Amino acid sequence: MDANSVTAICATVIAVASLVVSITEARASRRHNFQSVRPLLSLDCLRLNSGLAGIRIRNAGLGPAIIRATTLYFDGEEVGPWEKQVVDPLRDTFAAWPNFSTLRPGKPIPVGQELMILAVEDYDRTRDAEFWAAVTQRIRIHVQYESIYGNERQGAWFEGSPAYRKELPWQGRNDAGSSMDDNAQTEPSQSL
Structure with missing residues (x-):
């Protein structure tokens, strides 16, 4: 083997090693980019002084969450998507008409944004007892969302308040919401 052959073999090995390093670096960079914009939605019930x-x-993640689908359950039965025409008949049953925000497919929820999707502004224990019972015990919501890359569908559940929670058909999954109760004291949340 002469010097030219050794030089050619060494150059080939170096080129292949460089290609492997470049591919590994590109994959790591792509994985980092996906993780750097990953949203994390949580749903909870809240009652403030x-x-x-x-x-x-709310979106506690690193990137905007794009809503893909929502499902409302009432007393364990699927009612439909979290949209005005589905939720309005439920709103009619309460003493005070609660405010409502829709979660239409394609709607982005920016990083750090909190949105009240069903709420009364001037809560009264007597007047709104049925509303609070519905929020903590009867209403369940499933939200499917993804990042701006659109490559990974995730889910978040609203399951009421742990203090009021009954055994539900979807318990035991890894995806769940958290809850807040009187005076905005935070209950531990489960990770998605």
Whole structure:
């Protein structure tokens, strides 16, 4: 073997090693980019001293969450998507008409945003007892969302308040919401 052959073999080995390092680096960079914009939605029930009470959704992740699908369950039965025409008949049953925000497919929830999706602004224990019972015990919501890359569908559940929670058909899954109760004291949340 002469010097030219050794030089050619060494150059080939170096080129292949460089290609492997470049591919590995590109994959690591791509994985980092996906993780750097990953959303994390949580849903919880909330009742503040200021009088605001209801269901809140918030994005505690690193990137915007794009809503893909929502499902409302009432007393364990699937009602439909979390949209005005589905939720309005439920809103009619309460003493005070609660405010409502829709979660339409394609709607982005920016990083750090909190949105009350069903709430009364001036909560009264007597007048709104049925509303609070529905929020903590009867209403369940499943939200499917993804990052701006659209490559990974995730889910978040609203299951009421742990203090009021009954055995539900979907318990035991890894995806769940968290809850807040009187005076905005936080209950431990389960990770998605």
